[in-house]
Amino acid sequence: MKKYSVLFLLVIGILVTGTLYMGCKKGQDDPFFSFRSRKARVAGEYDITSKNVSYITKLSSGMRIQTDIVISGTSQKTTIKWLGLAPASGTGDSTYVENATILQNWIEFDKKGPFKGIYEYRVVQSFLREDSNYTRKVTYTHKEEFVGSWDFLSGVDNYKKKERIALIYEDMTETDTRTTIFTYEDLPPSSPTTSQQVVGHKYANGERGEILHIRELRSKKMVFDCKINQLTIGVDTTLFGQSGSSWSVDGTMIETLEEKTDK
Numbered sequence: 001m002k003k004y005s006v007l008f009l010l011v012i013g014i015l016v017t018g019t020l021y022m023g024c025k026k027g028q029d030d031p032f033f034s035f036r037s038r039k040a041r042v043a044g045e046y047d048i049t050s051k052n053v054s055y056i057t058k059l060s061s062g063m064r065i066q067t068d069i070v071i072s073g074t075s076q077k078t079t080i081k082w083l084g085l086a087p088a089s090g091t092g093d094s095t096y097v098e099n100a101t102i103l104q105n106w107i108e109f110d111k112k113g114p115f116k117g118i119y120e121y122r123v124v125q126s127f128l129r130e131d132s133n134y135t136r137k138v139t140y141t142h143k144e145e146f147v148g149s150w151d152f153l154s155g156v157d158n159y160k161k162k163e164r165i166a167l168i169y170e171d172m173t174e175t176d177t178r179t180t181i182f183t184y185e186d187l188p189p190s191s192p193t194t195s196q197q198v199v200g201h202k203y204a205n206g207e208r209g210e211i212l213h214i215r216e217l218r219s220k221k222m223v224f225d226c227k228i229n230q231l232t233i234g235v236d237t238t239l240f241g242q243s244g245s246s247w248s249v250d251g252t253m254i255e256t257l258e259e260k261t262d263k
Contacts, residue, residue, distance in 0.1 A: 038152070038162050038217060039111060039152070040111065041217050041218065041219055041222075042109050042111075042150075042165070042217065042222065043109050043110065043111035044108070044109060044259055044260075045106060045107075045108040045109075045259070045260045046106060046107055046108070046109075046222065046257035046258060046259055046260060047105060047106050047257065047258055047259075047260050047261075048071065048105045048106065048107065048119075048255055048256070048257055049072075049073060049256050049257070049258045050071060050072050050073075050255065050256045051069070051070075051071040051253070051254070051255040051256070052068075052069070052070055052071075052253070052254050052255075053067070053068070053069040053228075053251065053252075053253045054066075054067070054068045054069075054251050054252055054253075055067055055228045055249050055250060055251020055252070056083070056249070056250055056251060057247055057248070057249050058247060058248045058249075058250075059246075059247045060246045060247065063082070063083075064082075064083040065080060065081070065082055065083065066080070066081045066083055067079070067080050067081075067251075068081075071102060071105070071255075073102070074101055074102045074103075075099070075100075075101065075102065076099070076100040076101070076102050076121050077097065077098070077099055077100075078097070078098045078099075078100070079095065079096070079097050079098075080095070080096045080097075080098075081094060081095045081096075082094045082095075098123060099123070100121040100122060100123045101121060101122050101123075101124075102120070102121050103120040103121060103122055103141070103143075104118045104119065104120040104143075105118070105119050105120070105121075106118060106260060107257065109150055113149045113150060113151060114147065114148070114149055114150075115147070115148055115149065115150045115167065116145075116146065116147045116148075117145075117146055118143065118144065118145050118146075119143070119144045119146075120141065120142065120143040120144070121141070121142055122139065122140070122141045123139070123140045123141075123142075124137070124138070124139050124140075125137070125138050125140075126138075133184060133185040134182055134183060134184045134185070135182070135183045136180060136181075136182055137180070137181045137182075137183065138178060138179070138180050139178070139179045139180075140176070140177070140178050141175075141176070141177040141178075142174070142175075142176055143174070143175040143176075143177075144172060144173070144174050145172065145173045145175075146169055146171065146172040146173075147169075147170055147171050147172075148167060148168050148169040148170045148171075149168050149170065150165060150166065150167050150168070151165070151166055152164070152165055152166075153165065153166045153211060162214075163213065163214055164211055164212060164213050164214060165211075165212050165214060165224070166209060166210070166211055166212075167209060167210040167211075167212065168205070168206060168208075168209045169203050169207075169208040169209060169210075170202070170203055171200070171201065171202055171203070172200070172201045172203075172208075173198065173199070173200050173201070174198070174199045174200075174201070175196065175197070175198050175199075176196065176197045176198075177194065177195070177196045178194070178195050178196075179192050179193065179194045180192065180193045180194075181193075210226065211226060212224040212225070212226050213225050213226055215254075219259075220258060220259040221256070221257065221258050221259070222256070222257045223254070223255070223256050223257075224253075224254070224255050224257070225252070225253060225254040225255075226252070226253050227250075227251075227252055227253075228249055228250060228251040228252060228253060229248075229249070229250055230248065230249040231246075231247075231248045231249075232246060232247055232248075
């Protein structure tokens with residue numbers, strides 16, 4: 001009887017140790033241990049509640065453009081600054097600021113590997129023409145719908161196993177909608193004029209991907225960060241009024257994801 005009791009305790013000890021090992025601390029802000037595996041903690045549907053992106057785009061023409069994007073809840077602020085040269089608009093103002101409202105910003109991870117999500121925001125701007133006594137109100141909406149596959153990345157560089165996650169995009173649809181309304185003095189607003197452009201992208205295996213470092217991984221919250229590095233050569237491109245035959249992008253990103261509450 002004593003022999004079976006010892007064997008039973010040994011089996012229980014192995015199971016508990018294995019469970020703790022599966023959910024042990026890896027990210028710098030991870031819980032010390034968890035009874036859920038890291039893959040089980042990733043699986044689920046999340047809102048991206050905050051995000052900070054900062055990068056510099058360098059064109060072959062010598063132009064450098066700094067872009068900072070800050071998302072907090074449903075607010076998004078984008079600041080674009082032309083470094084070293086005046087902007088193409090010729091106004092002498094080297095900084096452009098755009099405030100937007102987040103309509104959707106979520107991602108869903110399936111435990112078996114697929115992921116999908118939507119990122120959508122709206123910008124409303126009004127332009128007053130005093131010489132013509134009218135106001136032009138423009139509402140611009142940008143929407144990205146995407147699907148792909150995800151998995152932990154291991155055996156690369158000096159990172160621990162399951163300390164990074166790879167997102168491989170397969171399809172993305174971008175929809176841009178612009179609605180314009182004119183309001184003249186002492187007259188009712190004009191009927192809205194709407195234009196829409198839809199662009200679909202299909203990516204070969206690994207053509208578009210992200211490698212995210214896991215800072216924190218809990219049952220209802222994740223925090224990712226990453227370095228942004230991109231180099232494109234031999235493609236004539238115009239960015240914010242500046243042209244070049246190649247460009248590079250370098251920067252950083254950190255984002256917080258929290259479990260969706262409107263299921």
